[in-house]
Amino acid sequence: MGVTDAIVDMMNQRMAETIPAAHRMGVKIVEARRGFAATSVPLEGNGNHFGVIYAGVQFTVAEILGGVIALTSFDAGKYFPLVKNVDIKFVGMATSDLRAEATMAEEAIARVAAEAESRGKADYTLDAVVTDANGQVVATTHGLYQLRAHGN
Secondary structure, three states, rough: OOOOHHHHHHHHHHHHHOHHHHHHHHOEEEEEEEEEEEEEOOOOOOOOOOOEEOOOHHHHHHHHHHHHHHHHOOOOOEEEEEEEEEEEEEEHHHOOOOEEEEEEOHHHHHHHHHHHHHHEEEEEEEEEEEEOOOOEEEEEEEEEEEEEEEOO
C-alpha cells in the first residue's frame, strides 16, 4: 500500500465517523492528493422510484470533494473546510455507479492559504464533474466552500 492509498483509507475511515450519511450511501474517496480529489458511489442501494441514482446522492458524491481537497491541500491541523453553497446541474441519467472529480489549481491553493493565514478564513470555489460508468457526464456542480482556522 502506497502513501496515497494509506491517506485515502484514513480519509474513508474518518468520513465514516464524521459523515455517516455519506458512508451509508457508499460514498468512497478513491483518489486524494494536493489539488485533486475523486469520489465514487454505487448504484446499488441509491436508486429512486424510476431507476436512476437519487439526486441527493449525486449531490453528496460531488459536494464532499470540497472537503477532501481542503484536507489534502492545506494544513488540516490548522484549518477545516465547510460548505457555503453548492449548485448542481443534472445533465444525464445516472443509471450506474458514479465517479465525481474536482481540481484546484496551485494558484488558487496559494491564494486561499495566504488569505486563511492572514484572516483566519478564506473562501474558495470548486467545480466538480460527476460521470457514470461509461464516462458520460450526469451532473456538474459549482461549490463555494470556506477554509477556516480551528477556533475561528
